[in-house]
Amino acid sequence: MEASANERPDFGKMGYGCKHYKRRCKIRAPCCNEVFDCRHCHNEATNLLSNHFDRHELVRFEVKQVICSVCDTEQPVARVCTNCGVNMGEYFCEVCKFYDDDIDKGQFHCSDCGICRVGGRENYFHCKKCGSCYALGLRNNHTCVENSMRHHCPICYEYLFDSLKETAVMKCGHTMHYECYYEMIKREKYCCPICSKSVTDMSRTWKRIDQEIEATIMPEDYRHRKVWILCNDCNDTTEVFFHIIGQKCSHCNSYNTRTIAPPVLPQ
Structure with missing residues (x-):
């Protein structure tokens, strides 16, 4: 038969x-x-x-x-x-x-996402604020950004929510493809392309910059010059001494800062 x-x-x-x-x-x-x-x-x-x-x-x-x-x-x-x-x-x-x-x-359908996911339902949870499924290791261990997956990868510009590629959730809560993330790190770019916050622990780098600044004496004309800076990591605004190598945030010790105009004081 x-x-x-x-x-x-x-x-x-x-x-x-x-x-x-x-x-x-x-x-x-x-x-x-x-x-x-x-x-x-x-x-x-x-x-x-x-x-x-x-x-x-x-x-x-x-x-x-x-x-x-x-x-x-x-x-x-x-x-x-x-x-x-x-x-x-x-x-x-x-x-x-x-x-x-x-x-x-390990395919499964997430009714909250409205689409099928992979990786096993038991290994994921749905974050309602972020609007997507995340690995269990991120439960109560990530910064929520509303609808963080419903945008395009800031590197390759592919839509993330239903992408077939694995996604990285950065410290700031923004997301991008894992392969794009590691390519960014390989090129020594350590800031989120969306919000500019540091995406890895930069404390050792900040200590190295401290040493470089200590060993680099500024010319007399610039030695006492001050500038206003905005810290990309903690969002604090402070006035600090200018240095050609970088300006350190006096609040969180980050060098991930940028100079800004002095704040306008109320009359």
Whole structure:
């Protein structure tokens, strides 16, 4: 007796799909009526169009039809093919119209985010103020920024909320891709591109600058000159002695400062 599609090894999981997902179906894009392996394939294809007005992104929730990769049967969204009975995705989310055979990712649907996440539900919590799921290690251990994930990465400008890449949450609460974060650090840029606060412990660097300033005597004309500074780390405004190497915040000892105009005193 001939084996069913689910029993044939060549129809097993991880045998179909694209570079984004392994799955046994394709989707018909409701926006343009074209067939693609997944929504990311659709978005990449339309972004390459020379006509700006034809560029658009697929809304995952609007997908109504899928095509089984095993028997080519087009049908309404469902986990199992109505024709050959193959399971079109080991993980299936009816809300997101999402299929994925690689269940080792630990996919789960977050109703607060409104989309599917990876990494295992038990390893994440949803921060309602930040508006996204974060690793458990950040629970009560991060600075909340309202809707911190609903913006573009400040380095590569890809939208973060539903990006496939891992995201870093910095000390200031702002977010960016991990790979962009480490590229920034590798280039010795240690300030958040959004708010300019230090993203790592800079205490050793501040001590080194202290030593450099102590060893560098300013010319007599500048030795007693003062300037007003704003500290990017603690937001304090102070008047300090000017030095060519840097100005130190007298409140938090940070050199992550910038000179500003003197404050206007009330009459």
